[in-house]
């Protein structure tokens with residue numbers, strides 16, 4: 001589905017298999033892929049690229065919103081097939097290039113312990129990050145993409161703000177499985193930081209929000225995020241923790 005005229009969303013796989021993350025194609029002179037879903041999505045991504053009138057070598061960039069395996073599963077294969085430049089936030093790059101192991105569930109501790117022998121379920125093929133991103137960086141794609149560092153879910157989670165489209169792509173900062181809300185606590189490293197990042201997102205001037213999981217909100221999305229940020233702030237009492 002098209003989220004805006006130039007942004008196309010491939011939905012994550014559902015059903016019996018764990019649902020992979022949504023994948024976004026930003027259509028400009030070249031194609032930018034945002035997140036790559038679970039492994040074995042490469043063929044379907046390249047298929048969509050062709051359907052949209054581009055060729056695989058036109059895929060010039062791959063941006064990861066964060067390092068989780070449901071977002072970087074097809075990264076190695078897709079990079080190989082396209083030669084695209086891989087970009088991710090500095091703080092998540094070590095998990096992507098394999099210099100730090102992919103952590104399993106963040107909590108509860110007992111679950112992390114029980115599941116640690118199965119760590120390879122989360123493991124993805126390590127891939128070198130070609131360009132490190134930081135808060136406030138701007139990329140010359142679709143009239144300018146602004147990088148917002150929104151840590152909490154992972155240390156290097158980012159949102160992509162595209163002012164010309166009034167669109168934010170938020171990765172797993174928020175999900176929209178049934179209604180917009182926080183991602184699973186099990187896989188989120190720091191909930192207080194996460195709520196602060198939702199507040200940061202609410203300060204951005206967008207109309208459309210696209211999630212790593214679930215359907216986008218295509219109109220007047222910002223008040224929804226603002227209300228959510230206020231609610232979460234009270235619930236998690238993070239007021240004093242704001243930087």
Ligand SMILES: [Zn+2]
Nearest residue numbers: 021070172212
């Ligand atoms: Zn995810």
Ligand SMILES: [Zn+2]
Nearest residue numbers: 066068153172
């Ligand atoms: Zn995630």
